[in-house]
Amino acid sequence: MKCLIDGCDSVGKIRGLCPICYQAAVAAVKRGEIEWVWLESNGFANRPQHKSSGNGAFTKALRQQQELNRQHRANCAS
Numbered sequence: 001m002k003c004l005i006d007g008c009d010s011v012g013k014i015r016g017l018c019p020i021c022y023q024a025a026v027a028a029v030k031r032g033e034i035e036w037v038w039l040e041s042n043g044f045a046n047r048p049q050h051k052s053s054g055n056g057a058f059t060k061a062l063r064q065q066q067e068l069n070r071q072h073r074a075n076c077a078s
């Protein structure tokens with residue numbers, strides 16, 4: 001699928017955007033110039049396809065690793 005941005009012929013990979021346009025969008029969002037909701041509703045980006053499962057799995061894995069690290073530190077300290 002082509003990147004959603006007019007004039008960009010790269011392949012859309014993340015939220016329908018190519019990596020370059022996606023990075024530009026992320027940078028604009030970080031600068032506070034724009035919000036993802038606006039980009040989504042104006043056709044500049046797709047909604048994340050696996051938002052809940054992706055975030056959930058990532059957060060779960062992160063928590064498990066943090067917990068393992070904590071236990072490891074506790075074991076080493078004793």
Ligand SMILES: [Zn+2]
Binds near residue numbers: 020
């Ligand atoms: Zn692009």
